[in-house]
Amino acid sequence: MTTAETTAGATLPAPAASEPSRWKKIKEGLSFFSRSKVALAGLILVGFWVLIALFADNCLITPRCYVGMVQGDDITQWATSEEYQSWLSRYSPVEQFRGRNREGPSADHWLGTDTRGRDIWARLAHGSRSILTLAPISVIVALIVGGTLGLAAGYFGGLIDEVMMRILDAIISFPQILLYLVIIAALGASATNVVLAITIAGAPGIARLVRGLALDIKTRDYIAAAQTRGESPWYIMFVEILPNARGPIIIDSMLRMGYAVFSIGTLGFLGLGLPPPSPDWGSIVQAGRSAIQAGRPWEALWGSIAIAMVVVGLNLIADGLAEESQRYR
């Protein structure tokens, strides 16, 4: 009902203005989760692991340790050092309990122990850190790369668009897992290469989405208005177009975050993830795989549950967001 108003003579007084405050925005965000049960469930699943990741031990307050851990090389020294204090994790992820390998859940070891007698809970708790750090990083990198390409292709159109999209289409038509395999096989397994692989695999999809949005938004009159002011293409792309594409991009990023966790887990499972003894979730499942048939499925089972919780949680949040945004349309 936007097209119904008028007066000619007197100026129109504005109805009581409502300044959107920061507090109000936060409240709005929270009320979204109370409206959408699906998103709330997702938030609980993901939030659980975020809390665990934050408070597994005193590592996060020592940045040196944290950076090293993400890179997967410092963990052994750190977790055996004097400074180390385990909080929520209860044990160090590398401490081996002699004679207690492959045990089921018990009061001492809530989730049991792995092949080498390490506490599975401690390993999962620490593993959540790398996966919950690498996934957002890779999505953000992919967003920057794919978003810029997509904006440029969509806004400029023509030959730039044609060539760029053909190349990106070619990457999309390439099974992602092969991309991971070839890249990791060529460059070796490391956190950086995992991010690189996920960026290369994810950026074309983002570029496609952003291009579609840019193609739509650039036909709006306010873009023509900016052009008739003689604004530069970069101003139009990033200031006029990008902010209006944020809704779908946020939803897509949430989904991609899920894919990224999914992919990082899969790489770990295939032996292409972070090198041991990093408590990588995928690697934990891989290590426990052979014992399932022997009736000791704990290691593989807990690892699978942990990763499923995070991916499903992220997808639920994305689904809730998408549904909510549809409602407003």
Add this chain to the structure above:
Amino acid sequence: MTKFLIRRIIFLVGTLFAVSIAVFAISELAPGDIAVNVLGNTITPDQRTSFNAQNGLDQPVVTRYVRWMFGSDWQASALIGNSLTKVYDADENRTKWWAVAEDNVVFYNKTPDGETMYRVERTIQPDGKLGESREIELGDDVWTVNDAGDKIFWGVDEDGRAAMWVRGAAQEEQRLTKAGWISIAGAPSAYIPLQSGLIRGDPGVSFITRSPVIETLWPRLKNTLLLAGIAFAFIMPLALLFGIIAGLNEGRGLDRFLSITSLVATATPEFASGVFLIVIFAVWLGLFPGAVVIPPGTSIFDRPEMLVLPVMTLTLIELGYVLRVTRASMIEVMRANYIRTAVLKGLPYFRIVFRHALRNALLAPITVIMLHVNWLVGGIVVVETLFGFPGLGSYVLTSALNTDIFALEAATMVLVIIAVLTQLLADIIYVYLNPRIRYT
């Protein structure tokens, strides 16, 4: 319509070439030396040089790409002056290249001293085996003078490679045989390793297994096609049916149940859902085997129950995705103006759904779904690894982990071709269903 399809085909062929270049280039980037990777770091520099020369690894990357993609036999054949062919040698239990002398007679060349050239001929017998070998001494006139003034001879060496000997410049060659490294006198100065090229179906010989990649790849591919085919046959009808049902009941309990379940199924990584299924069906209930073991001499058809859990795992993840895409499309279509028209024309509900909504609702997801075959490939790699299934997926993974370059490249190309062909198929179905493209 033709234009649309021609466009797609040109694009797909282009994609395949681009992919082949990319795969080759990335493999080339592999850290370390192939020789070291293959032979271990105990090799001597001499052995390494010989290995690289014999396998053409000393050539520039473009040459190697051309040989890998389009083959090297035609190039070598022109230099030698005879046509070349592959014949199975029962003595060595492998297939190698020979020059063709005349009908059913093949040969290779050797020179013990670098001066006298011999031709070793063998007859191909009617049963396909090779007959006795016959050495013929060749005259001096076989040597030709090249630009540099050297007297040279191009032939096929004993190991099935095109080789160039230079008269009087006999060298020692380090050759890896089953018995280990040996030195051979009278070795050629340059080699062209023979292969007929990927586009003629020869992806080369694996450095790791020393056997042609195609021989190990083919049975794996058959297993994988079986697994994926069965999974696909389950996924498609179920997913489309449930997707349509969910879409028609948007917002109701049934739809909520189907959407949430499918979301959970799709989001859970294959290795995780596979583990859950194994724990439930193999460990607790003991209904199906939790791993695929095929003893030599038997086929997968002897114990088809081994396929149940892998197929179930693949179905779970793909079913959810296709279901959700179909559901979303169905909802959108049911809101379209032409559905309103159909309702207000007083048509019965089933006629509206099946005649007016269905075809439109399948239009959008068909390309998305087919593009998802890429994900099925990913699922296959994980599922095959999890269940120990001897298919192409686990083959790719093993090749990648062992840096078995030719095997990795070949398997990757096969999977990409499959993915690209399904996309072409999707385009054809799309065009068939969409009169706006069919009649323009």
Add this chain to the structure above:
Amino acid sequence: MNRELEKQQQPVVTVEDLGIAYETRAGDIHAVRDVSFEIYRGETLGIVGESGCGKSTVAFGMVNYLGRNGKIAKGNIYFQGQSLVGRTPEELRTLRGDQIAMVYQDPMTSLNPVLRIGAQMMEVLTVHRGVSKEEARERCIEMLGKVNMPDPDRVMERYPHQISGGQQQRVIIATAMLNNPALLIMDEPTTALDVTVEAAVLDLVDNLRREFDTAIMFISHNLGVVARVCDRVAVMYAGEVVELAPVRDIFANPQHPYTQGLIRCVPKIGRSKSSSVLYPIRGRVPSPKNLPPGCVFEPRCDYAREACRTQKITFRPIEQNHSVRCLFAEEIDPAAWTPSEDLMPQTLQAIPAEEREPILQVDSLKTYYKHASSSPLSLIGLGPKEYVKAVDDVSFTAMKSLTLGVVGESGCGKSTLIKTIIGLEDVTGGKVDFMGFDLKGSVNTRDMSTIRELQMVFQNPNATMNPSYSVGNQLERPLRRFKVVPKNQIRSEVIRLLRAVKLDEYYYNRLPNQLSGGEKQRIGIARAFAGRPDLVLCDEPVSALDVSVQAAVLNLLSEIQQEYGTTMMFIAHDLSVVRFFSDYIAVMYLGKIVEIGPAEAIYAPPYHPYTESLLAAVPIPDPTIQQEHVRLSGNVPSPLNPPSGCRFHTRCPRRHLLPNDGKICETEEPPLRDAGDYHQIYCHIPLEQLREFEPVFEVPAEGR
């Protein structure tokens, strides 16, 4: 037609106190309240009103198609004596498409894209009447013939995307008429169509009603359309019918203040802004969530009294066949109405012809778009190059401080023309001279002062502002870029601009989604004038607005123009609006100007035959004006491959005036005929003959 006899019959449909509500999280919203009317056989009842007044809701309520959250909350609908409320879905289904048929606003999306036309038509017969396919086919072809569809046999085999918009609407009408329904509901059936196509479809509706004696409920926002086809008219406002009367009474003797206001908003054909003023209705339509306690129109009514604020007003007859929802209808004399002071007509000072100086001279301007040819060769760059000749060889001059209007149907190139001038499209050929500068190339090759001089007002209020930024932010940007005022005065300048478009400073922090369409359009105008340009190009600035808002925006534009002495180019497809606003008018067809001249000269002979057809087609909101009946045949040809010679020759209704049935039109470009006073016509027909054309209508005398 013997109306008295008809009245004695039972009405086809009777609506009694109908109330329709939508369930939302915040409770029921009563979108339609207390609507009562009846429609007889062979009668067309028009339902007219601005957007959001509940017209379409009533239409879909009649067939009980209200979506999952809509419901009939009150009242009843009797169709041929039987109640439609509370019927089972199956009973409703047998009525829909058989006894009650519907025609929709957007024909393209209302047809199923994957089914052939024939299949979509035939199923109405096979489902409802159980006839055989062969018979159904024959009857469909026959019906397509009746709706004047060329080549019905082949159309049956076509898909919807293969026929034009006008033909699609004919198909939908034919489908609706197949079972000879007792009631035909038409929901804005011509809104998406061009004016010449609209005229032909309206003729068709009239003929069909006569032939089949159907009762028609005709919904439109366009008073002119309603005046042309309806017998009786119901005026809706905010979910209620406020007045119901025969069409002549509604226009000649409106009794409800809203109806009176509505009619005063619309520019009369032939009037210009120098001689008349549009009187917008103040205030805005209340949201159905927040209705006034008494009369729904009370907050905007000039005659409102205390009684209007407290009680619900009943819908009551004041004369035979004339009902109104107003307490004081008898006391209100529309002739005695005087506008409030700020709405008094300003006496615009006309610039004498000899003092007019050119500001923009366009010479043989061409704008072509490259078009991928259909040949497969074009994939590798070998195919023949094809061009869409959107603007082809156009020349004209715009005079300083005056308005040049450009009219034409969609696809005639009028938007491309101004986009080329402002630099959003590249010039393919020709010359644009603006105050001595040669405007070539796109906007980013021009220097800042030229950019500042040329600004644009856009069509769609919902797209004219960037939804992410506040009003103040968006008005500041041009001020900063063009350095109009020193940095420390930017805020006060923004507020000055806001006041200039009649908005107060509280709008500074508003986001676009908090504004109504008219407000957004005002901001768009303020933004265009921020850099104090010399030439403002208006691309259909009011066509997406409701008439009452349209009037206010037109007044605002002319006021600002007067104040700054700005030159304007004004595009519109509505000929009354263009005539009202422009001093000169150019008529475009398929990329060419066919006629250009002073506004009053365009609306009287000598005409170009195309101008004549346009004028004959324009719906005039006055049933007393008789329009000459000139209708165009065929479709607009593709600009990819325009006809040779005169581009209009394929559809020209006057070709036969030339020897040899206008053979020359097919081969030779038409010569320029100068009728004096910068009135130019491009036509092969000699000026003398053009002068002899009958005027399409008598322009009523100027004055109120």
